[in-house]
Amino acid sequence: MPKVTYFHEITFEDIPEGQTLLDVSIHHRIPHLHQCGGQARCTTCRIQILDGLSNVSPPSPLEKKVASERGWDEFTRLACQTHVHGDVVVRRLLDNSQDIIVLDLEELHGGSAGEGKELDLAVLFSDIRDFTTHSEQNLPYDIVHMLNRYFTAAAEPVLNNNGFIDKYIGDGILAAFGTRDESPETACRNAVRAALGMLEAARRLAPTLEQQFHVPLHIGIGIHFGTVILGRIGHPGKRQITVIGDTVNTASRIESMTKEFATPILLSDSVVSQQGYGVSRIDYDKLLRVLIGTLEEFLAEEFTPEVQHAWRTVYGMIAETMIEAAEN
Template identity: 45%
Template sequence: MPEIVKPTITYTGINQQIPYDDPDATILETSISNQIPHLHECGGNGQCTTCRIRVIDGHSNLSQRTFKEIETARARKWDPSIRLACQTYAKGDVSIERLVWTSAEINKLQLETIPEGSAEERRIAILFCDIRNFTKMALNNNTFDVAHILNRFYTVIGDPILYNNGIIYQYVGDEIVGLFGVSGGMREKNCADAIRAALGMYYAIERLNRMELVDFDLTIRTGIGINFGKAYIGKLGHPKHKQLAVVGDPVNTASRIQDYNKTAGTNILISDSVYRALPDGFLDIGKTFEVQLSGRDENTKLFEVKGFLEQDIQFQLQSSLDYLLRNEEEFAAEFYDRVFEISPETRTLFKKNMKDQGRLLTHMLGAIVYSLSRPENLKLGLRFLGESHSRYGVTEAHYPVVLQALMATIENKLGEFSSPELLSAWRTALSMITDEMRQFSK
């Protein structure tokens, strides 16, 4: 009897080939079971598009698009080669490419909802952030150093925008502009996301000054302004070179609010439209101002933001994730060493390459922190993870071990940045995550 040859899936981006040995598994499930990081924010339910793939070869060896896929492809104007891995099954050899590699790229997917060649009115929060002493910095350092500093600056202030479901609209010299709510959402959430991003920027710059810029004898200062209102958004320009354009008075006002920080001696200012969108007791407000901004006839009320009045778990996790995972391999190795020390019998659950397993762990941890800003997907994603782990032999008794090992690793990796408040935030979040996942244990 001839040997049955199993289909294979080739991942072109990483030049890896794996057997497709379970006809009841989607391509997404096959990726995960073979320790290939594959984003799936909604847990493989076809409600997001983060697991999308491009089919390089073997189109005819895939299942037909489901109704969810057809609707998504039509709305986002996909060509036939793009599929949702969570909705697709293979029946023969296929070569694919994952299209969303990191959680930071998820925010760009909002741009697919922007109209081509026209603009439509949308309610958004707009954030402007400016380097205060850029001219002096450019004069006192050579060109290569300035480029290095700017790249680090844009990285540490760009991450908080991406963590909070925002998109980076543009860089203008020493300024960065973030938009929140481009694809919709409630006013309160969009404004809260923008403020969380602003505070994340402020503390990231403080850390940058302390850790990386001391050799340049330089201290960066920023001013941040946030406004909320209706702006026109579209992809406009030459037919062969259309770009995202955001036009309207709320955008201009946000820029002027940012600039007013210089006069006020503040770091973060928000407009009354942002302040009124948020519940009482949410923000620690400092000074208030009523000023006539340039180009406006009426006065604008501004509020200085100093922080949150109560612990904001999202903010705490976001502000420490990059530091925790600055060496992902070390983090994963320490975590698994702790797991095996606490519970030696768990070694039998790990039959494949531990380096790949570690990469999957840090990928999953980062994805969860990013998805906190999209709670509609988070619960579905955790259910998928719980069910997947159950199939691999993880039981309810393993979750306390995981929580203990994770917390010990996090505390050690945080080092001097560790604090009771930060550890409490991580414990609260990880307890919620593990409790949600363990519901689907055997």
């Protein structure tokens, strides 16, 4: 019976003849992305055949079409469409959603991305409040450690909501949503959900950073929706796919305004006005918790029970209006 080896990982023997490589992964609990459920519609299950190409089924017409659109060579295959008939050595090509997005940008927008391509995206800009001031009391290695802990926690919700992490700017994160041709509503909803997840991640990490490094961790997030230019920018020896344009600058300015408004998240009109952008009641509850925590910190003793009650009332009214708009 055929043998399937995952390069540098593990070998499975006695694989049933004709099983797909995706089924082999699933059966043996090997993490293997397959977003469309094996329908040849997403390419996230892609693998590279390192040895034994003649021992697997030839590409189906559907797979051939995908491969030619993306300029794949004969060794790059869809695991969900590739049946095993003999020994084979493979390597999974995508580990996480960031990989998928970068490859999509390269393969689908490849030529045009080099020149710059206009897209309508939701752009999220986040920043740690007063991080530079607070981190001055710490050693450079500690700052690197802190930032990596924070980026690991805060970037996860971005990736989990189909976001593309464009870059880290000091202690800030610039991310874009909608690069996979999602609708504006979906792009905005994903950006808002990512922002809520980032706040939650920061809230969970804050006590550790406070205790170990005496650095308070509070973040501000601005989100704007609009047209950006997506392009591969930089010296030919080191180019980077990035988004630029007024939408990005506006998202950054909105983030700055979160300090003035003493709020952790600020959305522009263009995000809010996406009809039915689908943020659920649970999301609003989560935001209320974060908002109250932030106001407590900023207003200190001025955040009296009466002020808190007023904030909760106003927030409740706004949230109800938006939920109603989203549901109708």
